[in-house]
Amino acid sequence: MDIQQFELRKREHIDQALDPRNQAVGRTRLEEIHLSHEALPDLDFDELSIAESCFGRELATPFFVAGMTMGHPDAASLNELLAIACQERGWVMGVGSQRRQLEGRSLPGESARLRRSAPRALLVSNLGISQVITAKTSEIRSIVDELEAQALVVHLNPLQEALQPEGTPQFRGGFAALERLVRELEVPVLVKETGSGMSARTLEKLAQVGVAAVDVSGLGGTHWGRIEGARAPAASRGSQAAQVFSEWGESTVDSVLAAREALLKTAHPRYCIWASGGVRNGLDAAKLMALGAERVGYAQPALQAAMGGEGVLHRWMEQQEFELRVALFCTGCATPAELRKKEGVWSRGRS
Numbered sequence: 001m002d003i004q005q006f007e008l009r010k011r012e013h014i015d016q017a018l019d020p021r022n023q024a025v026g027r028t029r030l031e032e033i034h035l036s037h038e039a040l041p042d043l044d045f046d047e048l049s050i051a052e053s054c055f056g057r058e059l060a061t062p063f064f065v066a067g068m069t070m071g072h073p074d075a076a077s078l079n080e081l082l083a084i085a086c087q088e089r090g091w092v093m094g095v096g097s098q099r100r101q102l103e104g105r106s107l108p109g110e111s112a113r114l115r116r117s118a119p120r121a122l123l124v125s126n127l128g129i130s131q132v133i134t135a136k137t138s139e140i141r142s143i144v145d146e147l148e149a150q151a152l153v154v155h156l157n158p159l160q161e162a163l164q165p166e167g168t169p170q171f172r173g174g175f176a177a178l179e180r181l182v183r184e185l186e187v188p189v190l191v192k193e194t195g196s197g198m199s200a201r202t203l204e205k206l207a208q209v210g211v212a213a214v215d216v217s218g219l220g221g222t223h224w225g226r227i228e229g230a231r232a233p234a235a236s237r238g239s240q241a242a243q244v245f246s247e248w249g250e251s252t253v254d255s256v257l258a259a260r261e262a263l264l265k266t267a268h269p270r271y272c273i274w275a276s277g278g279v280r281n282g283l284d285a286a287k288l289m290a291l292g293a294e295r296v297g298y299a300q301p302a303l304q305a306a307m308g309g310e311g312v313l314h315r316w317m318e319q320q321e322f323e324l325r326v327a328l329f330c331t332g333c334a335t336p337a338e339l340r341k342k343e344g345v346w347s348r349g350r351s
């Protein structure tokens with residue numbers, strides 16, 4: 001694929017992600033989760049703290065911006081805006097796939113510029129599993145180093161790769177490649193889905209690999225089957241299949257619960273559970289924390305807010321933080337850690 005085609009594809013991804021038809025609305029199953037109301041919390045609102053540590057660093061929030069697009073001119077300014085805001089507010093920032101950098105075809109100095117714009121941000125590098133399977137650890141290390149990233153996340157997107165005409169659905173050897181990376185890379189290795197979630201079986205295997213965190217990125221928000229379907233020529237094989245698979249995936253709620261179960265079954269070092277996929281407000285985030293998520297992320301809503309400029313982005317982030325505090329107060333929990341531990345704080349029923 002040449003550079004123009006690549007940039008066009010990335011722009012199409014942004015446009016399509018902002019189209020509500022490509023959001024699997026109502027499929028997170030968060031509507032089924034009820035947090036029990038504490039009418040007399042033994043707390044003052046002002047004493048609540050949403051600060052949480054991440055990779056040895058204390059951050060002001062338990063949120064992250066999930067990795068989005070890198071590698072084309074429009075993305076650079078959006079990423080800088082997001083990175084600076086994440087640094088100021090204490091959010092983790094995942095960058096988009098750095099595959100192009102691995103192939104030596106990135107915009108010159110893109111990562112270094114992003115790092116210079118937010119020198120204190122906790123940044124997470126991003127590569128797809130098919131690139132990780134074929135690349136040398138030294139090549140991956142240089143990508144992490146150029147961004148001065150604190151961690152690397154490897155994304156899993158089998159549905160998208162299978163539907164995309166130019167996709168790379170070569171995942172054989174993925175678990176072994178992850179094991180090698182965990183052993184050889186100096187920074188923590190995370191794994192994420194991209195909006196189709198993870199089953200208990202996948203999560204049990206990931207628990208054995210020794211990754212530091214798993215972002216389940218479940219069904220209920222941005223859906224790559226729908227996006228690739230919208231990009232495919234009408235009536236093509238890809239567009240028809242995309243309709244068939246337009247609801248494909250494990251919900252964000254089921255994925256987090258499966259991640260928790262998988263941890264109970266493994267004797268290996270535990271991964272942190274991160275959750276994204278259809279998280280659209282601070283109450284959604286609080287519910288996922290009650291289910292066990294240690295960090296909760298947003299992709300499409302963060303992109304949408306960033307497109308409104310710095311002021312809109314900060315107001316949107318502050319809103320998420322405020323809503324999480326309200327949820328903590330009304331469940332009688334002073335911190336997200338208390339919410340995760342509180343017996344009986346959540347229940348599940350039909351909405």
Ligand SMILES: Cc1cc2nc3c(=O)[nH]c(=O)nc-3n(C[C@H](O)[C@H](O)[C@H](O)COP(=O)(O)O)c2cc1C
Pocket residue numbers: 013014017066067068069070095096097126154155156192193194195217220221222276277278279297298299300301303
């Ligand atoms: C425009 C856009 C580009 C994305 N690019 C990447 C990517 O390069 N790497 C990745 O791991 N995930 C990527 N994602 C997936 C997100 O990180 C996230 O897993 C998914 O969008 C679900 O979250 P959401 O429902 O909040 O959007 C992208 C998402 C969007 C909206």
